Amino acid sequence: MRVAKLRSPTKKRRMSGRRVVVFPSAAELGPALAHLVASRADKALLDHGRFSLGLSGGSLVSMLSKELPALPDLDCSHWLAGFCDERLVPFNDGESTYGLYKNQLFSKINIPDSGVLVIDPSLSVQECAEDYARKLKEAFPKEDIPVFDLLLLGMGPDGHTCSLFPDHPLLEETQKIVAPIDDSPKPPPQRVTMTFPMVNLARCVVFVSTGGSKAPVLKQVLEGGEGPALPAARVVPSHGELFWLIDEPAAASLTLQVERPGSAAKL
Numbered sequence: 113m114r115v116a117k118l119r120s121p122t123k124k125r126r127m128s129g130r131r132v133v134v135f136p137s138a139a140e141l142g143p144a145l146a147h148l149v150a151s152r153a154d155k156a157l158l159d160h161g162r163f164s165l166g167l168s169g170g171s172l173v174s175m176l177s178k179e180l181p182a183l184p185d186l187d188c189s190h191w192l193a194g195f196c197d198e199r200l201v202p203f204n205d206g207e208s209t210y211g212l213y214k215n216q217l218f219s220k221i222n223i224p225d226s227g228v229l230v231i232d233p234s235l236s237v238q239e240c241a242e243d244y245a246r247k248l249k250e251a252f253p254k255e256d257i258p259v260f261d262l263l264l265l266g267m268g269p270d271g272h273t274c275s276l277f278p279d280h281p282l283l284e285e286t287q288k289i290v291a292p293i294d295d296s297p298k299p300p301p302q303r304v305t306m307t308f309p310m311v312n313l314a315r316c317v318v319f320v321s322t323g324g325s326k327a328p329v330l331k332q333v334l335e336g337g338e339g340p341a342l343p344a345a346r347v348v349p350s351h352g353e354l355f356w357l358i359d360e361p362a363a364a365s366l367t368l369q370v371e372r373p374g375s376a377a378k379l
């Protein structure tokens with residue numbers, strides 16, 4: 113299958129910020145996402161010898177686990193993978209995002225165990241967030257706030273992303289890079305999450321959202337609406353790229369201009 117190439121944006125595109133890219137279905141989106149990950153990895157490895165990737169749960173787990181190992185010559189030996197958010201459950205619990213990636217993806221690629229930054233689920237949620245923030249800072253010793261090369265995010269039907277939920281006080285966090293949450297509206301209730309100050313420093317942020325159930329919230333997030341901005345709309349990298357990779361059912365209500373690599377020659 114031909115894979116749409118997501119190139120670095122031109123200057124004009126970068127100035128206009130976000131790129132909304134619509135694929136006929138998740139079947140076309142998946143390979144394009146994998147290509148984007150590989151291209152940003154190549155760039156990061158050339159620039160600074162390591163590729164740092166922030167992962168999220170939801171449908172990204174199966175999509176990445178299918179598409180990344182299918183890439184020819186993928187070398188993950190210098191990757192650092194972390195989690196944009198994580199549920200405070202044991203790794204062998206079906207709700208553990210790390211547990212899912214370990215079984216479905218990490219077992220199929222050559223990322224070293226030391227290249228995966230995990231939470232310590234034996235701690236209290238408060239201590240777990242502090243411990244994970246410390247691990248992140250140690251992994252990025254040159255930076256006050258870790259700057260990931262690429263963060264992959266999903267969005268819930270309520271507009272949440274990471275474990276940053278609508279109207280939650282964590283949306284206003286400015287000091288912590290990782291915060292605990294013990295009243296998550298979506299179970300399990302205890303989680304740790306990257307905060308906006310860290311998310312918005314990433315070099316590239318990619319949302320993946322598919323399916324018709326996401327159409328109303330996507331319209332609100334991408335085109336605006338009444339009331340305060342939903343969490344996903346508050347992801348605006350200060351210096352980095354922002355992609356929204358969506359499928360036609362999710363894009364059904366949008367009126368803004370989008371890119372459609374299926375009908376255009378190249379992105």
Ligand SMILES: O=C(O)[C@H](O)[C@@H](O)[C@H](O)[C@H](O)COP(=O)(O)O
Binds near residue numbers: 274
């Ligand atoms: O921690 C969680 O509860 C999930 O990871 C959740 O935040 C998910 O990422 C979004 O709901 C998007 O899910 P989809 O990718 O399935 O749309």
